[in-house]
Amino acid sequence: MSDVSSRRSRGRPPGPGVDPEARREQLLDAAEAEIATHGTDFGLAGVASRAGLTRSAVYAAFADRDDLLTELTRRHTDRIIVGIASALNDVEEPRAQTRATVDVLARWMEENSRLAAVLAPRMQSGVGDSHVTGFLEQVLQVGFEQVGGNPRAAAPWARALVGAIWTTVAWWGKARTMDRAELVDHVTDLVWEGFAGAGGAGIRLPEMQLPISNEVRMLDVLEQ
The missing domain is CATH 1.10.10.60 (Homeodomain-like)
Structure with missing residues (x-):
């Protein structure tokens, strides 16, 4: 032995x-x-x-292909959310914040067109982990509460915003009839009309704490 x-x-x-x-x-x-x-x-x-x-x-x-895509969605959602949060911290005027949010999403789609086609539907569904709409919903909820509006409007507004941007950028990626800056200006004009009508000009979001983890509720980050 x-x-x-x-x-x-x-x-x-x-x-x-x-x-x-x-x-x-x-x-x-x-x-x-x-x-x-x-x-x-x-x-x-x-x-x-x-x-x-x-x-x-x-x-x-x-576990499988779906599990891999879930993790890949979470990775890019984190990047987008950090990008939006950083952009919101960099400017204070609400219309400029709206434009910055539109530009972050449009830029990500422009730079990751094939990836966006696979991941975007996952980012738009539900609230919470790996959902861009969940993040925007909670930001909008804080804004509506701040101006005495109906916070329940945050959920449909977040989905309408993300859906409009991604549909428009998907079209623009093929048509290329203008540069991204002009595209973002047009989308911002449309979105801002709704925000301004709901009192958006009076919103002043608190500074967000970075870096943001997708395990942290965004309302907690905003309320710090």
Whole structure:
């Protein structure tokens, strides 16, 4: 038995363990590249190949394709939310804040057109984790309460805002009849008419604390 033990001890030592979080990030990077190439037709086999891994490594990190897309949506939602929060902190005048919000969403769609086609529907659904509309709903709720309006309007307004912007930018991505700045101006003009009519000119949002985690309720961030 001692001979067997000695022979085993002379074998190749085990390599370092895999960092699960690093592996997931590696696969999310690969998924982004696959979607940028193949759009909605991307597959997990292509993600594994691009990452230099096997399909079993993908399934060790994500339960299935839907699980991977959920995490990828969360990643980009975090980036968008931080971008919007930073933009809202940079300007104080409500109309300028509205334009900055429109521009953050339009810029993300312009720079990630194929990714947006896959992730945008997920970002628009529901409230909470990985939902851009959930974030905007809570920002609008604070604004409506501040001017004595109906905070229940925040939910439909958030969805109308995001839907209008993404529909318009999707059209613009193909038509390209103007530059992004002009597009954002036109959308802002339309959106602001509604906001101003509801007393939006009187809204003064408190500064948001950055960085923002998607585990933190946005109302808590706004109320700090």
